[in-house]
Amino acid sequence: MLTLESVSKRYGDPGTGTLAVEDLSFTIEEGQIVTMVGPSGCGKTTVLKLMAGLLRPTGGRVSVDGVDVTGPPEQIALVFQDYANSLYPWMRVADNIAFPLRRLRLSRSEVVARVERTLQAVGLRGLGDRYPWQLSGGMQQRVAIARGLAYQPRILLMDEPFGALDAQTRADLEDLVFQVRKEFGITVVFVTHDIDESVYLADSILIMGPRPTFIDEKLMVHLPEPRDQLETKQLPEFARLRSIVWRNIKESSLIMSTGAVQAAP
Amino acid sequence: MLTLESVSKRYGDPGTGTLAVEDLSFTIEEGQIVTMVGPSGCGKTTVLKLMAGLLRPTGGRVSVDGVDVTGPPEQIALVFQDYANSLYPWMRVADNIAFPLRRLRLSRSEVVARVERTLQAVGLRGLGDRYPWQLSGGMQQRVAIARGLAYQPRILLMDEPFGALDAQTRADLEDLVFQVRKEFGITVVFVTHDIDESVYLADSILIMGPRPTFIDEKLMVHLPEPRDQLETKQLPEFARLRSIVWRNIKESSLIMSTGAVQAAP
Amino acid sequence: MTSSRRNALYVSAEIATPLLVVAAIFVFTNAAGSFYFPPFQDVLVAFQQNWLFSRVMSDVAPSLVRLLIGFAIAIVVGVGLGLLLGKVAWLRRQAGPVVEFLRAVPPPALLPFTIIAIGVDSTAKVALIAFVCVWPILLNTMDGIAGIEPTLRSTDRVYRIRAWDHLVHVELRAASPQIFAGIRTALPLAIILMVISEMVASTNGVGYFIVQAQRSFALADMWSGILLLGILGYLLNLVFTGVERLALGWHLRSHAAVS
Amino acid sequence: MTSSTLPDRGTARSAIRWFVHGIGSLGGVVVVLLLAELSTRTDLLPSRFLPPPTETFATLFELLGGATAWIAIAETLRSWALGLLIAVLAGVLLGLVVGANELAYRATRPIVEFLRPVPSVALIPLVFLLFADNLSGGTVFLAAFASLWPMLVQTTYGIRNVMPTQVDTARSFQIRRMDVALRVVLPSAIPYIATGVRIASTVALILVLTGEIVVGAGGIGQQINEARQGSAVAAMYAYVLLAGILGVILNALFAAVERRMLRWHPSHREASE
Amino acid sequence: GPDGGASEQNAEGEQTITIAALATANMAPIYIGIEQGFFDEVGIDLEVQTVQSGSEMITGAVGGTFDIICGGYVPVYTAISQGLPLKFIAGNDVGGATPDVDWQVVVAGADSPVQDADDLATATIGVNVLKGVAEIQVRSSLENQGIDDADVELTEIPFPEMPAALEQGHLDAALVPEPFVTQVLDAGGRVVDTPYANLGADFPNGAYQATEQFIAENSEAVEGYVQAITKSIEFATDNPDEVRAAIPTFTQVPEDVAERMRLPVFNAELDMDRMMQLLDFTEEYGTIEERPSADDLIHTP
Ligand SMILES: Nc1ncnc2c1ncn2[C@@H]1O[C@H](COP(=O)(O)OP(=O)(O)OP(=O)(O)O)[C@@H](O)[C@H]1O
Ligand SMILES: Nc1ncnc2c1ncn2[C@@H]1O[C@H](COP(=O)(O)OP(=O)(O)OP(=O)(O)O)[C@@H](O)[C@H]1O
Numbered sequence A, B: 001m002l003t004l005e006s007v008s009k010r011y012g013d014p015g016t017g018t019l020a021v022e023d024l025s026f027t028i029e030e031g032q033i034v035t036m037v038g039p040s041g042c043g044k045t046t047v048l049k050l051m052a053g054l055l056r057p058t059g060g061r062v063s064v065d066g067v068d069v070t071g072p073p074e075q076i077a078l079v080f081q082d083y084a085n086s087l088y089p090w091m092r093v094a095d096n097i098a099f100p101l102r103r104l105r106l107s108r109s110e111v112v113a114r115v116e117r118t119l120q121a122v123g124l125r126g127l128g129d130r131y132p133w134q135l136s137g138g139m140q141q142r143v144a145i146a147r148g149l150a151y152q153p154r155i156l157l158m159d160e161p162f163g164a165l166d167a168q169t170r171a172d173l174e175d176l177v178f179q180v181r182k183e184f185g186i187t188v189v190f191v192t193h194d195i196d197e198s199v200y201l202a203d204s205i206l207i208m209g210p211r212p213t214f215i216d217e218k219l220m221v222h223l224p225e226p227r228d229q230l231e232t233k234q235l236p237e238f239a240r241l242r243s244i245v246w247r248n249i250k251e252s253s254l255i256m257s258t259g260a261v262q263a264a265p
Numbered sequence C: 001m002t003s004s005r006r007n008a009l010y011v012s013a014e015i016a017t018p019l020l021v022v023a024a025i026f027v028f029t030n031a032a033g034s035f036y037f038p039p040f041q042d043v044l045v046a047f048q049q050n051w052l053f054s055r056v057m058s059d060v061a062p063s064l065v066r067l068l069i070g071f072a073i074a075i076v077v078g079v080g081l082g083l084l085l086g087k088v089a090w091l092r093r094q095a096g097p098v099v100e101f102l103r104a105v106p107p108p109a110l111l112p113f114t115i116i117a118i119g120v121d122s123t124a125k126v127a128l129i130a131f132v133c134v135w136p137i138l139l140n141t142m143d144g145i146a147g148i149e150p151t152l153r154s155t156d157r158v159y160r161i162r163a164w165d166h167l168v169h170v171e172l173r174a175a176s177p178q179i180f181a182g183i184r185t186a187l188p189l190a191i192i193l194m195v196i197s198e199m200v201a202s203t204n205g206v207g208y209f210i211v212q213a214q215r216s217f218a219l220a221d222m223w224s225g226i227l228l229l230g231i232l233g234y235l236l237n238l239v240f241t242g243v244e245r246l247a248l249g250w251h252l253r254s255h256a257a258v259s
Numbered sequence D: 001m002t003s004s005t006l007p008d009r010g011t012a013r014s015a016i017r018w019f020v021h022g023i024g025s026l027g028g029v030v031v032v033l034l035l036a037e038l039s040t041r042t043d044l045l046p047s048r049f050l051p052p053p054t055e056t057f058a059t060l061f062e063l064l065g066g067a068t069a070w071i072a073i074a075e076t077l078r079s080w081a082l083g084l085l086i087a088v089l090a091g092v093l094l095g096l097v098v099g100a101n102e103l104a105y106r107a108t109r110p111i112v113e114f115l116r117p118v119p120s121v122a123l124i125p126l127v128f129l130l131f132a133d134n135l136s137g138g139t140v141f142l143a144a145f146a147s148l149w150p151m152l153v154q155t156t157y158g159i160r161n162v163m164p165t166q167v168d169t170a171r172s173f174q175i176r177r178m179d180v181a182l183r184v185v186l187p188s189a190i191p192y193i194a195t196g197v198r199i200a201s202t203v204a205l206i207l208v209l210t211g212e213i214v215v216g217a218g219g220i221g222q223q224i225n226e227a228r229q230g231s232a233v234a235a236m237y238a239y240v241l242l243a244g245i246l247g248v249i250l251n252a253l254f255a256a257v258e259r260r261m262l263r264w265h266p267s268h269r270e271a272s273e
Numbered sequence E: 001g002p003d004g005g006a007s008e009q010n011a012e013g014e015q016t017i018t019i020a021a022l023a024t025a026n027m028a029p030i031y032i033g034i035e036q037g038f039f040d041e042v043g044i045d046l047e048v049q050t051v052q053s054g055s056e057m058i059t060g061a062v063g064g065t066f067d068i069i070c071g072g073y074v075p076v077y078t079a080i081s082q083g084l085p086l087k088f089i090a091g092n093d094v095g096g097a098t099p100d101v102d103w104q105v106v107v108a109g110a111d112s113p114v115q116d117a118d119d120l121a122t123a124t125i126g127v128n129v130l131k132g133v134a135e136i137q138v139r140s141s142l143e144n145q146g147i148d149d150a151d152v153e154l155t156e157i158p159f160p161e162m163p164a165a166l167e168q169g170h171l172d173a174a175l176v177p178e179p180f181v182t183q184v185l186d187a188g189g190r191v192v193d194t195p196y197a198n199l200g201a202d203f204p205n206g207a208y209q210a211t212e213q214f215i216a217e218n219s220e221a222v223e224g225y226v227q228a229i230t231k232s233i234e235f236a237t238d239n240p241d242e243v244r245a246a247i248p249t250f251t252q253v254p255e256d257v258a259e260r261m262r263l264p265v266f267n268a269e270l271d272m273d274r275m276m277q278l279l280d281f282t283e284e285y286g287t288i289e290e291r292p293s294a295d296d297l298i299h300t301p
C-alpha cells in the first residue's frame, strides 16, 4: 500500500522556487492499476519521483506499507519519461535490461531467460546486442519498459511509457500490463496523456489539477474484466469516464497556460 | 516541392548494417500538411533526417524544388523527436528559441517579439528565463516546437512533436499548426503515432510499411476546411480514414515485431 | 568521397606533415649553423649510434620500466582517489585545498623532499613520475563523475544497483571519456618526469643520457635523445589510442554523427 | 523565477556563509599541517632539513614583510598569467579546429604527439636563442608551451563529447559554422575545458617556477633557487609554501568562474532535492 | 628580471654588462666590487643574474643573454673542446692552500661508517656532477693518497640536498662547498678528505669567461672588467669581514652561518700550469675528447 499524506514539493529555493506539488494525499492499494492524468507540467513526474524515493518531499509524508520512503524502496521500479537518457549508452540492450538484475543474484540462465522474454514481450526480439543509440525512439522506450518488467518489482511506476509508440504496439503493451498484473499481482502507477488509455487500464484514475498539483478527482473505474481493446472501449461507461477525464484535463490545462494558445508565431 | 526518388538508407556497414529505408519515393507539394504514420522503428525519423539533409541517402535522391539536398537546406527546419537532447542546456529557454534566429539578422526587438509570441503560443508564457532542465518533459517538447515555429521555415518537419503533451494542449497545438500554415503558407511534414491526429491534420497521409520503409499507402484527405476538433472528428469520412490508417498500422506492426507481444516477462 | 579514399587521405596527411616538418628542420639547421641546433643529419647519425640499438637495454629499458610503473600507479591512484573525492562531498571539500597545494609544488622544489622522505633510488624516481601524473587523472575523474547525466544516477537508485556495481559499471563508465582525457594529458608528463627524475642520482636512463649530453655540449647526442622522447611519445600515444578505442568504442560511435 | 540563482554575494549574510564555507573546507589542511608538524617535531622527518610548518609559516610571514617576496610574487604571477592566457587561447582554438576536422587532426597529430613529451630542458637553448634580451619572456614561453598541451587535449576530448542531436539541431537550422563552433560545440566542451584550465594553470605555474629557477629570471623560482643554494632551508620551504598557496588561490578563482559558467551543467546544478 | 644584453649604455654613459653567476658565496667579489664602486671606476654598469648551473650560463652566453659568466673550469673546457667560442678572461676562486682553509671538502654524516679517507675506498660518495670537476677531484685525491678508487661509488646529487642525503644515510660521504660544509658539521658530521688541498695549493675552481665575439667587440670593456674584478678580489682577500657581511646580502646563507663558515679563497690570476694540470685530469677521466690548446683557453689582451 502506497500512501501520500499532504505531500508538497518545491524545487530550488525554499522561498522562490517552483512549487510543483502541494498538500497532496492519496492511497494506492495493493494490486491496483492506477492511472494519472493531468496537464503538461502539472507535477506528475514529480509525484512519481516522490513515490520512488528519488525526491524528498519538502512537506508531508510518503510511505509504502506504513514505512516512510526516505530513499528508493526495495519494491519499487520506475520507467522514466526521459527514457533515452535513462539507458546506459555503453551497454548493449540486453545488458541494459540485465543490469538491475545483478543484485538479485539470479542464475545466469534465469537472467538470460528474463531478458529474452521481456525483449520478446515488447517486440524487440533479437535486438539484444544492439546499443541503445542504434535504436529508434520508440524502440529505446520499449527497452526501458523491458528493463522495468524484467526486474519484477512489486510496484511499477511508469511515466508516459508508451508515448513514443505506435497505436498497435501501444495496444499490445497495454494488454501486457494486465497480463503482468495477473501473473505477479503487481501494483502499477501509470502516467499517461492518452485519455482512452487512462480509462482502459485503470482500476482508478487520478486526475491532477494544475500546478501546484492536487487531486482534482479520483475516479473509480468499474469496467468488466478482462478488458478488451475493442469491446471495452465501446461500452457506454467507458465513454462516460472518458468524457469526465477529458473535461477535467481541458479545464485545468486552460488554467495552466493562462492566455493559452492563441497567438500565431 | 519536396521530392524523394527511390531513396534508400542503410546505417552502419554497407553490407551488414541496418537497412532503414529502401527505394522510397514520394512528393510533397508546397503548402501541404502531410502526416506520416507507421510502426515504431520503421524509419520515419530516418526519412525526416534525410529530407532535412542531416543524413545522406545511401541510394536515390532527395530534392527541394529540384535542387539536390546535400546538406541542411535553407528552407527547412526540424523539430526533433529527441526533444530533450536537442535543447541546449546552457541556454535559457528564450535563448534556445532565439538561437537559430541569429543568422536571420533580425532586429533585437523582432527577436524578442518572436520569442514572446511563440512561447505564448505553446503555452509557456513567462518561462523564457528558465533553463530547459528546470522544465517538465512536455514543457521541454513545447520549447522545441516554439523554436521551430519562431524560425518560420518554408518547410517544417516535425517528429512526433506532441508526444509528451496532454490532450488539451495537443488539440490546441494541432490547431496552431493550421493557423501557422494559413498565415505563412508553410509546408509541414508531421510524424505522429496518434491516428486521430494523423487524419485530423493531414492533406494527405503517408502510411509507412514495416522496415525497410516503403510507402504502404498514400491517403488523400478531403475533409472540409476549416477543421474543427469536435465536428471534423464526428464526420463519417474521418472515421473511414481513421480505420484505414488503423488497419494498416496494425498489419505492419505485426510484421515488424515477429512473434510480437505475447509472452509475459 | 568514399570512406576508403578518405582514409587514404588521412593516412597520407599523417605521413606527409612530419616529413614536411623534418624537411624544414633539415633546411633550417643546415642554414643556421647554430651550435645548439646542429645539422639534422648529425642528429640522425647520433640517433642511429645511440639508440639503434646500443643503448636500448642499458638506458631505454630502465627508463621505460620506471615510466610504466609510475604511470600505472598514477592511473590507479588518480582514478581511485578521483572516484572517492568525486563521490564523497565532504572529503572533496576537505581535500580540495591540499590537492591544489600539492599540485602547485614544482618538481625542482619537490626534489629535496623526495630525497629526504624516499631516498635517491628508483623508487624515488617512480614516485616522482606518479606524483606529477596523478593530478590530471584525478581532476578529470572527479569532474567526470560530477558531470554524469542525472537520469542515469536516478535510474541506478530506483533499481537499487549495488554500490559497487554502480561505481564500476556506471559512474566509472559514464566518466570514462573524461578520465581518458586525463590519462592522455598525463601521458607525456610521465615522459617528461622520467627525464627530470633521472637528472638526480642516476647512472642510466634516457634522461640521464640527455642531461649528460647537454652538460658535455654534445648537442647532436642531446637532440637525438629528444628525438627518441618524441618518438616514444608518439608510440605510447598510439598504444593508448588503441586501448581507448576498445574502452570508449561506444562513446566514439554514439557521437560519431558529429561532422 | 529561476530557481537556481546563485546565492547573492552582496548581502552580509551570504558573505558570512561564504566565509564559514571557506573555513569549513580547511579541515583537511589542518590535519595535514598537524601531521607534518608532529612528524618533524618528533624528528620522524629531520626537522633540520624539513622545518615544521609553524616555522615555515613564521618565515613566510617574515618574508612577506619585505618587498622582495612581493616583487617575486608579482613577477611570477605576470609570467604565469601571460603563459596561461596564450596556452588557453591557442589550445582551445587549435582544439576546435582539430576536433572538428579529421584531416587537420590527422595532419597535426604526429607533430603534437611528438612535441608533447619534450621536456623543458630541451627548450632551454631555444629560450636563450629566442629570448636573449628578455628572459621572463622565456619563462612565459616555457609556461605557454607546456600548458598548451593539456588545453589542446582537453578541448579535443570535450568536443568529441558534444551530443550529436545538438549539432544536428544547429545544422537543421542552418546555423553558421562559426556559431555552431562557438555556441554549440564549445559550450558542450566547457566541462572538459574547465578541467583543462585548472590543469594548465598549475602546469604553467610550475613551468614559470622551473624557468625562473633554471634560467634565473626573477620571481619566486629564483628565490627558491637562491634559498636552496644558500642552505636557507626555512626560506626555501617558505617560498615553496608560497607557490603552493598561490596554486590554491588561483584554483579557487577558477573554481568560482567555473561555477558561474557551468551553472547549467549537471555538476553544478543546484541539487534538485 | 634584470634583463641583459650586450653593449647597452646606462644613464651615466656606462656600458651595461650582464654577468651570470651562481647564488653561492664564492661570487662575493662581484658584489663587493659593485658595492665598492670598482666597476663604476672603469665605466661598467654590472648587472648580475643568478642561474641554476654552469651549463645554463654557457648556453646563455652563447645565446647572447649573458656577456660574462662566472663558472667552473671543467664545463668550459668541455664546451671549448666541443667548439664553443669561449675564453677565460680572469680567475675568481681557488681551493684552499691547506686542509684547514679548504672550503670544498669531503664530509661524512654523523652516523656514517666513513671515518677517514681510507674508508672512502668502498663508500658511496655524493658529487654534484658526474664527470665534472667534483668527480675528478675525489678520484685523483684518493689516487694521490694511494687509495684504490675502483670500488668507490659516485652518486650525483645537487649540493643543497647533500646534507639531508647524508643525514638520511643515502650517502656515506659527499664533496660539498660552503655553506653546506658548515651545515653538515653542525649536524654532527666530519671532514674526511680535502681533495683540493691534496692536489696542491690554490687549485683553480671558478673563473670568468666570455665569448670570443663579445671579447672582440668589447675588448675595452673586458679589460676594464678584468681590472675591476682583480681589484675587487684583492679587496675581498684583504677584508674577510666584509666578505662575511656581504654573503647574506646576495645569497640566502643565514647570517650566523656566514659568520662561521670557511670563506672561499679568491684569486684573480689564471694559473696556466694548474689549468693544464686540470686539463690533464679531464682528459684522463674522459670528460673531454679533444684537448684544446692553451691559446684556445685564455684571452690575452
Ligand atoms: N529540476 C527542476 N527544477 C525546477 N523546477 C522543476 C524541476 N523539475 C520540474 N520542475 C517544475 O515542476 C513542475 C512539475 O514538473 P513535472 O515534471 O512533475 O511535470 P509533469 O506533470 O510530469 O509534466 P509533463 O506531462 O510535461 O511531463 C513544472 O512546472 C516544472 O517546471
Ligand atoms: N544510428 C543508428 N545506427 C544504426 N541503426 C539505426 C540508427 N538509427 C536508427 N537505426 C535503425 O533504423 C531503423 C529506423 O529507425 P527510425 O529512428 O527511423 O525509426 P522511427 O520510424 O522513427 O521509429 P520510432 O517511431 O520508434 O521513432 C530502426 O530499426 C533503428 O534500429
Ligand SMILES: [Mg+2]
Binding pocket: A044, A045, A046, A081, A159, B136, B137, B138
Ligand atoms: Mg512528466
Ligand SMILES: [Mg+2]
Binding pocket: A136, A137, A138, B044, B045, B046, B081, B159
Ligand atoms: Mg522516430
